[in-house]
Amino acid sequence: MKLLVMLLALVTGATLQALLPAWAWLGGAQPPVLLALVLFYAWTSPRAGMLGCAFAAGLLQDALGQVPLGFSCFCFALAGLWAQRHREDVDEQAYISQIVFGGLAAALVTLLLYALLRHAGAITLSFGGALRKTLGTALLGALLTPVMFRMAIGLERRLGERPALDHGGRL
Amino acid sequence: MRDRTLFGLILAGLILLVILNLPESVSGRVKGFIRDAFAPLQDLVASASRQGQETLKLARGVSSLTAENQRMAGAIAQLRLRQSELERLEEETLKLKHLLDYRSHAPRRLVTCAVLGRDATGWWQTLRLDKGADSGLRAELAVTTPEGLIGRILTTTARTSDVLLLSDPKCKVSALVSRAQAFGIVAGNGVTPQGLPSCRMDFINVDRRHAVQNGDEVVTSGLGGVFPRDLLIGRLDNVKTNESGLYAEADVVVAADLGALEYVFVVADERPGAPTATAAAPAAGAAGP
Numbered sequence: 381m382k383l384l385v386m387l388l389a390l391v392t393g394a395t396l397q398a399l400l401p402a403w404a405w406l407g408g409a410q411p412p413v414l415l416a417l418v419l420f421y422a423w424t425s426p427r428a429g430m431l432g433c434a435f436a437a438g439l440l441q442d443a444l445g446q447v448p449l450g451f452s453c454f455c456f457a458l459a460g461l462w463a464q465r466h467r468e469d470v471d472e473q474a475y476i477s478q479i480v481f482g483g484l485a486a487a488l489v490t491l492l493l494y495a496l497l498r499h500a501g502a503i504t505l506s507f508g509g510a511l512r513k514t515l516g517t518a519l520l521g522a523l524l525t526p527v528m529f530r531m532a533i534g535l536e537r538r539l540g541e542r543p544a545l546d547h548g549g550r551l
Numbered sequence: 552m553r554d555r556t557l558f559g560l561i562l563a564g565l566i567l568l569v570i571l572n573l574p575e576s577v578s579g580r581v582k583g584f585i586r587d588a589f590a591p592l593q594d595l596v597a598s599a600s601r602q603g604q605e606t607l608k609l610a611r612g613v614s615s616l617t618a619e620n621q622r623m624a625g626a627i628a629q630l631r632l633r634q635s636e637l638e639r640l641e642e643e644t645l646k647l648k649h650l651l652d653y654r655s656h657a658p659r660r661l662v663t664c665a666v667l668g669r670d671a672t673g674w675w676q677t678l679r680l681d682k683g684a685d686s687g688l689r690a691e692l693a694v695t696t697p698e699g700l701i702g703r704i705l706t707t708t709a710r711t712s713d714v715l716l717l718s719d720p721k722c723k724v725s726a727l728v729s730r731a732q733a734f735g736i737v738a739g740n741g742v743t744p745q746g747l748p749s750c751r752m753d754f755i756n757v758d759r760r761h762a763v764q765n766g767d768e769v770v771t772s773g774l775g776g777v778f779p780r781d782l783l784i785g786r787l788d789n790v791k792t793n794e795s796g797l798y799a800e801a802d803v804v805v806a807a808d809l810g811a812l813e814y815v816f817v818v819a820d821e822r823p824g825a826p827t828a829t830a831a832a833p834a835a836g837a838a839g840p
Binding site for chain 1: 556559560563566567570571573578581582585586589592593596597600667668669670671672673674675677679705706713720721741742743744745746747
């Protein structure tokens with residue numbers, strides 16, 4: 381059931397990501413919806429679940445764009461492993477953790493993808509352009525990650541994968 | 552426990568290596584399968600989004616009528632609402648008629664496609680269309696609108712096609728300024744911070760560098776075999792001579808609005824017996840080599 385909920389979240393996230401426009405004034409940054417979901421599962425699932433989510437999200441992102449198959453899987457898996465490594469150090473339910481990790485992970489993934497795509501000769505974007513895009517994606521990631529966390533929690537709750545709010549209002 | 556973690560990571564690494572090293576045909580099929588599986592959902596969401604925009608437009612009209620409703624009888628308000636709906640429908644009918652006229656008078660067979668979405672990563676300037684190989688589309692076909700050329704098909708699956716837009720740096724078009732008979736290459740330059748598509752044209756005729764001027768119409772030259780000739784691309788702006796002083800270069804203001812595309816046409820092939828003429832309006836006086 382947990383797997384089905386994850387798949388549903390990923391399919392919805394991928395559709396949303398494909399629908400949302402790139403922000404030209406942020407260097408063509410695309411809202412990192414799928415990455416935010418990877419972060420969510422990095423903090424709420426065991427390592428195998430997170431890696432499965434990262435691979436599935438990567439495959440979806442690569443298939444829905446022009447990125448060679450596997451590039452996003454690699455970047456998402458690295459971001460997920462990095463987030464999971466700090467799982468014990470942060471309060472995953474705090475907005476500030478989600479904002480900081482969302483922004484940093486988005487920046488990391490954008491820079492990594494830039495390096496991979498540039499190395500493969502798939503894009504001709506200058507480093508300055510990539511830096512602007514990285515900062516833009518970091519900003520969008522910071523803003524979007526808490527929202528995606530709430531949406532994913534809401535979805536899990538609706539589908540019975542998570543108990544209702546406790547008295548302290550914790551998620 | 553530690554062994555299990557290590558084993559898991561090695562397994563994940565191996566899977567990743569396999570994915571990264573899949574033969575192009577296999578990875579293309581995998582991508583095609585996922586894209587085709589997503590196409591109905593994307594179509595649904597894109598249609599819902601279009602409907603939502605139309606409803607929003609209507610709602611704006613309704614909200615302006617609300618103030619009037621306070622002063623006028625409900626019956627009049629209903630009539631106005633009906634009227635605004637009819638106006639919207641009329642506008643839509645005119646738009647569709649315009650598209651239909653364009654399609655039926657074009658010298659080439661055009662395949663009408665709806666836009667499903669844009670590149671989900673933001674690294675490329677691409678569009679996804681709702682038709683693919685099943686509708687006779689293939690890579691390298693030109694894609695246009697009544698206003699002008701927008702790009703070419705990059706890849707197709709059975710039910711979708713990805714279009715590389717003119718503004719993408721990887722999109723290069725052999726072009727011609729028909730008035731001055733000056734040939735050149737139009738290449739994408741990305742998108743400006745304002746979201747406008749940016750293209751530039753580098754001219755290849757040394758003797759024509761002073762002949763071109765701002766506002767000149769740029770059309771496809773037909774050279775190179777990808778784009779049919781005489782499709783309108785846009786107009787020249789900021790014409791200047793390059794650093795060597797030998798060649799001219801200019802910005803190109805793209806005729807089609809690449810940011811607001813709902814329906815586009817793929818130029819499939821020539822109609823039998825049709826004269827070669829301007830397919831994209833209105834590249835008057837265009838002439839190729």
